[in-house]
Amino acid sequence: MTEVPGFPTSSASSPYTDLDRPPLRQSALRRALLGAGELWREIEVVDALESTNTELARRAHAGAPEGSVLVAEHQTAGRGRLNRSFQTPPRAALTFSVLVRPGPHPTSYGWLPLLMGSAAVAALDRVAGVRARLKWPNDVLLDERKLAGILSEAVTETGGSVAIVVGMGLNVSQTAEELPSAAATSLAHAEAGCLDRDPLLRAVLRGFAERYGQWQRAGGDAEACGLAAEYRQQCATIGRDVHVHLPDQSLRTGVATDIDAEGRLVLQSHDAHGAGGQIPLTAGDVVHVRPDERTG
Structure with a gap:
């Protein structure tokens, strides 16, 4: 060495x-x-x-x-x-x-x-x-x-x-x-x-x-x-409820549904009214939400 x-x-x-x-x-x-x-x-x-x-x-x-x-x-x-x-x-x-x-x-x-x-x-x-x-x-x-x-x-x-x-x-x-x-x-x-x-x-x-x-x-x-x-x-994130802390300090929540062709996480997001859309995320800190935490 x-x-x-x-x-x-x-x-x-x-x-x-x-x-x-x-x-x-x-x-x-x-x-x-x-x-x-x-x-x-x-x-x-x-x-x-x-x-x-x-x-x-x-x-x-x-x-x-x-x-x-x-x-x-x-x-x-x-x-x-x-x-x-x-x-x-x-x-x-x-x-x-x-x-x-x-x-x-x-x-x-x-x-x-x-x-x-x-x-x-x-x-x-x-x-x-x-x-x-x-x-x-x-x-x-x-x-x-x-x-x-x-x-x-x-x-x-x-x-x-x-x-x-x-x-x-x-x-x-x-x-x-x-x-x-x-x-x-x-x-x-x-x-x-x-x-x-x-x-x-x-x-x-x-x-x-x-x-x-x-x-x-x-x-x-x-x-x-x-x-x-x-x-x-191999990915434990797909199919999970997640909180994603983005680099701009904003927060996205929803269900991680897939990894796309560019390696991005596809999030089925939810807004305050319960509507949502498929959002590809390039980077972020992901928190896996346990079932007993979802209502929080």
Whole structure:
């Protein structure tokens, strides 16, 4: 592992040993994931970073290749939606970002974080033996608690081309005391069958690369290549009563009925008079409303 200049190392701040929370091995990840015909071109594991998304976006401006993967053993100021920050204990989570340059179908870029979510759900089922679900657009849930968050950001490069950085923070070995709230969980807290971050990371990256390749070959049409159907099957938001807090601070309520061709949430909204319409939402913080909360 390496340390990025300007960021602290993590070893001194962790009470856990390498046996308790083993470090990721950069060389092993490279041997397993880099190669001809693969999406991944570079994988770097660093001791600590404020945010893998921020650093990889900076590297994109500097010419980092598509297929770059940046992993932090300790993320000290991770960023979620609406610029919310969070910190993960050293080696307790998978915190990483990937860089892609998807080409000439920008209206479907909203599918990229959804594809990462689908890859995570499949990896968790196969490697850890847990049946996670997705909350549109950026959360992985386990028993209705947040297990992972995903953040996708566009980077406009020199000449006007666009790169996309997709980051994920997946809680692995955090104890109940280390979780940020009662609404969060970890694989350890859920007594999952595997807490080894290495095979989990490999499975997520392979799953995303496979889905990204399918999506690219279909010209960004997630419906045509079957990825939209997969996402709908994994998504716990569809069919639910929801409150959606939009970026402009307004609130929409209604029933989430579908995910459309651009990866947007389709909301059957209700106004004050009980009438409504189908509204596609590009972004927002979704709250799943339990049946006993509907009248409220």
